[in-house]
Amino acid sequence: xLWLSFRLGALNAIQYRADFMVxxxxxxxxxGIALGGIAVVFSQTDQLGGWRQEExxxxxxxxxxxxxxxxxxxxxxxxxxxxxxxxxxxxFTLTKPADAQVLVSVKRVEIWRLVEVVLGAALIVLAMVQLxxxxxxERVAAFAVTMLAGVAIVYSxxxxxxxxxxxxxxxxxxLVIFHSMYEAGRWPVGIYPPWLRATLTxxxxxxxxxxxxxxxxxxxxxxxxxxxxxxxxVAFLIASRWFWRLGLRHYTxxxx
Amino acid sequence: xxxxxxxxxxxRELRKTYVVPEREGGLAAAARSLVRRRTREVxxxxxxxFDVAPGEIVGFLGPNGAGKTTTLKVLSGLLHPTSGExxxxxxxxxxxxxxxxxxxxxxxxxxxxxxxxxxxVDSFDLNRAIYQIPAAEYRExxxxxxxxxxxxxLLRKPVRNLSLxxxxxxxxxxxxxHRPDVLFLDEPTIGxxxxxxxxxxxxxxxxxxxxxxxTLLTSHYMADVEALCRRVLVIHHGQLLYxxxxxxxxxxxxxxKTIVIDLEPSGPxxxxxxxxxxxxxxxxxxxxxxxxxxxxxxxETAAVTTRLLANLQVADVIVEEPxxxxxxxxxxxxxxxxxxxxxxx
Numbered sequence: 001x002l003w004l005s006f007r008l009g010a011l012n013a014i015q016y017r018a019d020f021m022v023x024x025x026x027x028x029x030x031x032g033i034a035l036g037g038i039a040v041v042f043s044q045t046d047q048l049g050g051w052r053q054e055e056x057x058x059x060x061x062x063x064x065x066x067x068x069x070x071x072x073x074x075x076x077x078x079x080x081x082x083x084x085x086x087x088x089x090x091x092f093t094l095t096k097p098a099d100a101q102v103l104v105s106v107k108r109v110e111i112w113r114l115v116e117v118v119l120g121a122a123l124i125v126l127a128m129v130q131l132x133x134x135x136x137x138e139r140v141a142a143f144a145v146t147m148l149a150g151v152a153i154v155y156s157x158x159x160x161x162x163x164x165x166x167x168x169x170x171x172x173x174x175l176v177i178f179h180s181m182y183e184a185g186r187w188p189v190g191i192y193p194p195w196l197r198a199t200l201t202x203x204x205x206x207x208x209x210x211x212x213x214x215x216x217x218x219x220x221x222x223x224x225x226x227x228x229x230x231x232x233x234v235a236f237l238i239a240s241r242w243f244w245r246l247g248l249r250h251y252t253x254x255x256x
Numbered sequence: 257x258x259x260x261x262x263x264x265x266x267x268r269e270l271r272k273t274y275v276v277p278e279r280e281g282g283l284a285a286a287a288r289s290l291v292r293r294r295t296r297e298v299x300x301x302x303x304x305x306f307d308v309a310p311g312e313i314v315g316f317l318g319p320n321g322a323g324k325t326t327t328l329k330v331l332s333g334l335l336h337p338t339s340g341e342x343x344x345x346x347x348x349x350x351x352x353x354x355x356x357x358x359x360x361x362x363x364x365x366x367x368x369x370x371x372x373x374x375x376x377v378d379s380f381d382l383n384r385a386i387y388q389i390p391a392a393e394y395r396e397x398x399x400x401x402x403x404x405x406x407x408x409x410l411l412r413k414p415v416r417n418l419s420l421x422x423x424x425x426x427x428x429x430x431x432x433x434h435r436p437d438v439l440f441l442d443e444p445t446i447g448x449x450x451x452x453x454x455x456x457x458x459x460x461x462x463x464x465x466x467x468x469x470x471t472l473l474t475s476h477y478m479a480d481v482e483a484l485c486r487r488v489l490v491i492h493h494g495q496l497l498y499x500x501x502x503x504x505x506x507x508x509x510x511x512x513k514t515i516v517i518d519l520e521p522s523g524p525x526x527x528x529x530x531x532x533x534x535x536x537x538x539x540x541x542x543x544x545x546x547x548x549x550x551x552x553x554x555x556e557t558a559a560v561t562t563r564l565l566a567n568l569q570v571a572d573v574i575v576e577e578p579x580x581x582x583x584x585x586x587x588x589x590x591x592x593x594x595x596x597x598x599x600x601x
Contacts, residue, residue, distance in 0.1 A: 004385050012373050092369035094334050096386050097357035103386075249336050252274060 005073070009109030023112040027064075027119055034060045034186060049191035056188070058127035059214045063186045065120030066151060066209045068113055070182070074155055076108040078162040078175060085165040090251065101244050105159065124217075134219060142216035142226060149233035150209030156233075156240035157205055163240075166247035178204060185210040208232060263343075264438060264470040265308040265331065270340035271494075272301040272326050300326040302494035303340070308472065313464055315485030315502075316474040319588055323494040324474040328440045331472065332362040345438060358387060361436040365446035368427055370415045376426045377411040380433060387434035394433065401429040404459060421452035428456060432463060439464070439471040445480055457483050478580045492588050502580070510583045513557045514541075515550040515564075516574040523569030533567055535560055546571070 013019065038060065042053045051059070081104045084090035093103050128135045161174050181199075185206040189197045201207040208229050215221040278296045279285045301323040308314050316324045329335045330342060333349035333356070342349060347356035370379040377398075384394045402408055405425045415423060428444065441460065445453040457480055464471050464484075475481055481488060481502070488505060490498040498505055519526065534540050534550060539560070541549040552560050557575060564570065577583075 004382060008371065008374060008378060008382060011375075011378055012371075089367060091329070091334055091362070091364070091367065094352070095332055095357060095360070095362045097354040098386050100352070252335065 005106040005109045006111065009111045013111040020112045020115075023115050027115045030116075031060075031064065031119055031123075034063070049188060051188050051190075054127050054130035055214065055218045057130065058124055058217055059188060059210065060186060061120050061123030061125075061127055062147065062210050062214050063120070064116050064123060066147070066154065067182065068116030068118075068120055069151060070154060070158070071110065071113040071116060073106055073109050074158055075175060075179075076110045077105050078158050080104070080108045081162050082165040082171065085251065094248075094251070100248070101159075101241060105155070128217070131218060135217065136219075139217055139219050142221060143213050146216045146221070146226060146229050147209070147213035149229045150213055152233040153205045153229075153236045154209045156236035159240045160243050163244050163247040166250045182206055188214070205232070205236075262309065263307045264310040264312070264345060265306075265472070266341075266343045267307070267327075267331070268305045268341040269303050270301055270305070270327065270330060270342060271299065271303050271338045272323075272330060272335060273338045274298045274300055299494050301330070301337075301491075304491060304494070304496040306489055306496065306499055308470055310470050311464075311468045312487060313471040313473065313485050315481035315488040316472060316491065317481065317488055317584060318474075318491040322491045324491060325442055327491070328362070328442050328472060328474065332360060332440045333357065334362075358434060359436055360438040360440065361431045361434070362440045363428060363431045363442065363444050365424065365443040368415065368423060370423070370426060370430055372416050373414055375412050375414055376407070376418075376430070379415070379426075380411075380430055383430055383433050389434055397433055397435065398429075401432065404462065405429055405455070421448050424448060424452070424456060428459065435467060437467070437469050439469050439473075441471065441473045441475075443475055444473070445475060445477055453477060453479065460484060478584070482580065490584070490587055497587055505587070506577050506580065506583050507554070509587045510578050511554055512551045512578065513554055514574075514576050514578060515548075515552055515557065515561060516576070517548040517550070517564055517568070517570055518572040519546040519548070520569040520571050521546050526568060529567070533563055535563070 035057070038053060038056050041048055041056075046052065048056065081090070084093065084104070090104070093107070094100055096103060128140075158175070158178060161178065164174065165171055181204040184192070184196070184200060189200045189207040189211045192200065197207075212221065212225060212229055216226065274297070275295050276298055277293050279288070279294060300321075304323075304327065316327070318324050326335065330337050331344055331349055333352045336350045345356055345359055347353050349356065370376060371382070380398060383389075384391075389397070402411065405428070407425060407429060410418060410422050410426055415426070418426065424444070432439075439460075444460070445456050448456065460471070460473075461484055463469065471484075473480065473484060486501055488498070488500070488502050489496060490505065498508065500508075530543060530548070531537050531540065535552075535556065539550050539552050539556075541551050543549075548564075550560065561573065561575060565573065
């Protein structure tokens with residue numbers, strides 16, 4: 001299903017090739033600003049809240065990779081979902097003999113945003129080379145697991161937000177709020193004041209998608225956090241599915 | 257109620273009530289509604305029951321807002337009803353079981369399901385994957401649909417470049433690729449020109465005849481209903497006013513027939529005798545030149561016609577039912593109470 005969506009997304013995107021250049025340019029600027037910020041900080045000090053430069057580069061990498069994944073499929077699909085609820089175009093998705101949650105979650109793909117995913121992955125590799133022997137197989141595995149869990153948490157979180165559309169009908173701005181909170185994830189949550197740290201961990205769970213995987217990669221992850229992240233991911237997936245089904249019951253479509 | 261297999265669709269006491277926000281116009285009222293939303297319950301479907309046998313094509317008639325679309329949406333599993341029991345092909349639609357969804361389709365004339373920016377054939381391909389249609393069957397069905405609906409030229413164009421009629425043909429084709437056993441058609445011909453309406457209609461007739469699919473159709477064009485449906489359901493204000501064949505609807509709700517008589521121009525003047533011959537001055541609608549138009553109670557039709565034929569030099573006689581649209585108007589004007597009093601299907 002995801003593959004089909006990608007195929008369609010690619011077909012769509014290829015019609016608008018100029019977008020690719022714009023996207024590439026935009027991602028490179030974003031990357032430049034992020035790395036520049038790190039360079040500025042580390043020209044003054046050699047660690048930030050206990051984080052070293054190459055660790056922060058890995059963090060930016062994960063920030064871009066996860067942000068890219070959200071931008072490629074989750075965010076466009078969720079926007080489409082909310083629009084579908086408002087305009088009633090969700091009707092046709094619901095008449096299809098496939099899991100509706102899966103269908104809406106991969107409904108739209110913005111293929112050019114893959115640029116960000118690629119850049120993010122490249123940064124992570126670069127950081128891993130810099131980290132050298134501190135990177136072990138176990139750590140990479142823990143990194144992969146926590147990042148998957150993090151993506152699952154963010155996805156579930158966005159699905160829950162979008163599902164609110166079944167009751168509130170019009171709330172496009174809700175994803176913008178998430179987006180600005182996500183921006184805060186480009187720095188380790190540990191450097192923020194406690195209230196913001198708590199918000200980024202428990203209210204808008206950005207920390208689990210960015211800080212935690214990097215901690216795993218550089219070997220400062222506590223086993224409890226790993227287990228907690230996995231449990232939270234499972235809980236979020238179950239809760240979002242339950243909420244989605246509840247939302248569907250309230251779907252009224254746009255009367256025509 | 258149990259899903260007796262001899263009925264394709266069973267509906268019992270179906271109700272669907274929407275809760276809609278409501279407020280006065282104006283900014284002040286809008287601000288108040290931010291704090292406290294007033295809502296109102298709108299019954300869209302207020303307890304209707306009917307059965308549809310496999311292979312039957314049933315027309316759904318009713319003015320805008322009568323509850324037709326809501327009923328179709330409940331039947332196709334989009335909406336959960338407020339109360340009542342429904343089975344379609346033995347399934348409860350809103351449980352949205354795969355086995356049910358694979359066997360039904362919903363076509364809405366006012367919405368499109370084909371992706372806007374990509375060629376039609378890619379949308380078809382997406383449906384092939386979703387419905388898991390084997391490749392060989394898929395190719396064969398596309399070929400057949402392309403021939404029947406003349407889609408050859410359209411398949412490779414993006415949907416946004418198609419005219420409304422072309423798009424509707426593609427919508428219909430795309431919705432039937434998985435060869436559904438139940439079709440829910442909500443105004444499939446809306447906005448189309450007469451020729452295109454006929455094309456779509458003929459195609460639907462062809463499809464249902466070949467596959468024996470059960471079909472529920474709503475349309476504001478009586479031509480659609482007359483051509484496709486032997487049986488009609490009339491609903492108004494969410495209630496079923498009539499369930500039976502189209503001819504019966506006319507007999508029930510229109511107590512009159514129209515008689516048009518052309519007189520021989522060379523015949524004797526008839527002016528003085530007309531009213532006596534007709535029987536009642538109320539029945540004479542017009543008398544112009546050589547043409548008499550009468551509106552006569554159904555039971556008197558034969559007698560009046562015989563009397564006129566015997567006493568006048570008649571060139572031509574036409575006895576006809578009033579136009580179906582007029583009858584429908586009468587049904588809606590009659591209202592639920594009246595209709596139920598007459599109800600004796």
